[in-house]
Amino acid sequence: MDLKSVIRTIPDYPKPGIMFRDVTTLLTDARGFRRAIDELVQPLAGAKIDKVAGIEARGFILGGAIAHQLSVGFAPIRKKGKLPYKTIRESYALEYGEDEVEIHIDAIEKGEKILLVDDLIATGGTAGAAINLLERAGGEVVLCSFIVDLPDLGGAQKLRERGMNVTALVAYEGE
Numbered sequence: 001m002d003l004k005s006v007i008r009t010i011p012d013y014p015k016p017g018i019m020f021r022d023v024t025t026l027l028t029d030a031r032g033f034r035r036a037i038d039e040l041v042q043p044l045a046g047a048k049i050d051k052v053a054g055i056e057a058r059g060f061i062l063g064g065a066i067a068h069q070l071s072v073g074f075a076p077i078r079k080k081g082k083l084p085y086k087t088i089r090e091s092y093a094l095e096y097g098e099d100e101v102e103i104h105i106d107a108i109e110k111g112e113k114i115l116l117v118d119d120l121i122a123t124g125g126t127a128g129a130a131i132n133l134l135e136r137a138g139g140e141v142v143l144c145s146f147i148v149d150l151p152d153l154g155g156a157q158k159l160r161e162r163g164m165n166v167t168a169l170v171a172y173e174g175e
Helices: 024-028 030-044 058-070 125-136 155-161
Strands: 008-011 019-022 051-055 073-079 087-094 097-104 113-121 140-149 166-171
Touching: 024 030, 024 058, 030 058, 030 140, 030 166, 051 058, 051 125, 058 073, 058 113, 073 125, 087 125, 097 125, 113 125, 113 155, 125 140, 125 155, 140 155, 155 166
Parallel strands: 051 073, 051 113, 113 140, 140 166
Antiparallel strands: 008 019, 073 097, 087 097
16 A cells, blocks of 8 residues: 555645645545554664653654554653643744644653654744754653655754654655
8 A cells, every 4th residue: 555545635625736745635534544553663673662652643643553553652852831730841943933742741751762752744833843852851762753754854964963863654855
């Protein structure tokens, strides 16, 4: 199965000229979803992972399934103001402004090996902020995994330049 065949492309969303890669169609396809989770878990064979961290919101779905497969805990990374307990926060740049992500102060224990998961890597702003949060919380990010990479936007490359190990299941180059 070609995973691209179950990822919907929506032209001109959220604005003209953007080709939006919608993984919700992959999530609703039982075989596609199972294959994606299996392929995201496979590079971890033999690796020590203590926790999976997922970025809101599709990263929760993927990360929860991966954490279950690995028999480890899951730490949610959310937009500012969504977590009920004490948090640490990290800002990141958007095209027009800034946003923030948070994690509970007790979500990660010092020295834990972390897998960071999200559905898509574009410019790398959110993932970079999530890595900063996880490191500030005492974790060591050992792998960043995504379903989709948009290499033309350079996010995965930025993470690699930081020394991160980055994997993605499909890439949309020049599309």
